Amino acid sequence: MSIAAGFIGARLSQARRARAITAADLGDMTNVSSQSISKYENGHQTPRRDVVDRFVNVLHFPTQFFFRPVDETDQKPVFFRSKLSAQTISLDRAKVRLEWMKEIVDYLGEFFDFPDLSLPQTDLDQIDPLNITLDDIENLAISVRSQWGISSGPMTNCLEHIEESGILVSRIHVRAEKVDAFSQWSDKFGIPFMLLSRDKASAVRQRFDALHELCHILIHKNVTPSQLNNRATYKLLEKQADTFASYMLLPETDFLDELYSPTLDGMLSMKERWGVSVGAMIMRCKSLDLLDDASVKRMWMNYTRRGWRKGEPFDGKTEKETPYLMKRSFEMLIEAGVKTQDEITSDLPYPLDDLEEIAGLPTGSLGSTTRIRAEPKLKSSVISDDNVVTLFNRDKV
Numbered sequence: 001m002s003i004a005a006g007f008i009g010a011r012l013s014q015a016r017r018a019r020a021i022t023a024a025d026l027g028d029m030t031n032v033s034s035q036s037i038s039k040y041e042n043g044h045q046t047p048r049r050d051v052v053d054r055f056v057n058v059l060h061f062p063t064q065f066f067f068r069p070v071d072e073t074d075q076k077p078v079f080f081r082s083k084l085s086a087q088t089i090s091l092d093r094a095k096v097r098l099e100w101m102k103e104i105v106d107y108l109g110e111f112f113d114f115p116d117l118s119l120p121q122t123d124l125d126q127i128d129p130l131n132i133t134l135d136d137i138e139n140l141a142i143s144v145r146s147q148w149g150i151s152s153g154p155m156t157n158c159l160e161h162i163e164e165s166g167i168l169v170s171r172i173h174v175r176a177e178k179v180d181a182f183s184q185w186s187d188k189f190g191i192p193f194m195l196l197s198r199d200k201a202s203a204v205r206q207r208f209d210a211l212h213e214l215c216h217i218l219i220h221k222n223v224t225p226s227q228l229n230n231r232a233t234y235k236l237l238e239k240q241a242d243t244f245a246s247y248m249l250l251p252e253t254d255f256l257d258e259l260y261s262p263t264l265d266g267m268l269s270m271k272e273r274w275g276v277s278v279g280a281m282i283m284r285c286k287s288l289d290l291l292d293d294a295s296v297k298r299m300w301m302n303y304t305r306r307g308w309r310k311g312e313p314f315d316g317k318t319e320k321e322t323p324y325l326m327k328r329s330f331e332m333l334i335e336a337g338v339k340t341q342d343e344i345t346s347d348l349p350y351p352l353d354d355l356e357e358i359a360g361l362p363t364g365s366l367g368s369t370t371r372i373r374a375e376p377k378l379k380s381s382v383i384s385d386d387n388v389v390t391l392f393n394r395d396k397v
Contacts, residue, residue: 002048010043012066014100062350081181087176094182094195098184129227140215144214166191212242219244246280268313279312
């Protein structure tokens with residue numbers, strides 16, 4: 001059997017990590033030693049054609065994926081919400097999709113000009129995070145709301161504003177309970193990328209997550225990997241990002257003007273209009289000194305007693321915001337006849353469900369299988385003119 005010339009070992013590593021399996025597991029599934037898997041991934045050995053076929057069948061990837069060159073990986077750190085409690089294998093799975101997103105954007109860049117980067121000017125990214133104050137963060141939030149034309153009151157169309165600022169956004173199934181969102185500045189593109197989880201987050205939680213990541217993009221772009229891996233520093237960065245999101249969504253004066261009572265029911269009455277969770281309002285009330293520590297503790301106990309830890313009232317009533325730029329780009333390519341579906345999937349040989357998901361396209365848009373629910377079938381013995389129900393009375397003229 002011939003050697004698979006042109007095989008890219010880094011693609012095998014991506015495919016394996018995308019499926020959240022170890023090299024040993026892949027070896028067991030394909031009857032290939034883990035040592036050989038390692039050599040293939042590191043480019044120290046090239047597999048035979050039949051071995052590549054096994055990878056294709058087990059991992060469910062197009063064959064051409066394993067022969068597609070890989071761009072150099074960005075060196076800037078990836079900010080993961082809830083990184084400390086997430087498993088490495090889950091983070092790796094998410095990182096692979098971030099790399100694919102960049103490759104997809106690179107492909108679309110051959111045909112489209114995306115919005116120029118127009119983020120608010122700030123020098124906080126030049127300051128050691130340890131020296132950033134709450135006043136600094138609040139002033140930044142005020143500046144961003146002003147640049148986005150949000151003079152007062154609730155903030156709407158969060159993702160629309162973020163994309164208009166030149167940030168590329170996608171929503172994926174992270175399949176990691178402890179990872180809600182993540183972002184990274186790209187060395188190659190010179191712009192930030194943001195990915196949000198589709199898994200469990202409500203619409204209000206997703207809005208908060210997106211603004212949390214925006215804070216990382218605005219003021220933490222020069223944080224080093226070693227700083228990010230420091231537990232105390234990481235917690236500080238996360239707290240700053242949460243504070244920024246809270247200030248963006250609940251500006252002090254406007255929030256206090258409408259909060260008739262700092263109680264769970266008082267906050268719940270504001271949830272739909274403001275697009276903010278009751279949990280976030282509790283923390284905002286604490287930051288504004290409306291509630292002392294003892295009151296906050298009692299409120300969280302009551303919050304838990306009501307069962308809101310698993311989901312707050314109205315969580316399913318508000319529709320999640322969706323990214324637009326990549327989705328519309330693919331639609332325009334097809335509508336204008338620039339590319340067919342088959343040409344796109346040939347140019348971008350990722351698993352179809354992943355490609356559609358990263359791009360924000362409905363399932364089946366590029367040819368993936370749409371799941372059809374099982375249905376009962378009428379027995380042939382009951383299918384007759386006498387047994388068929390009609391809405392029309394045939395006796396009438």
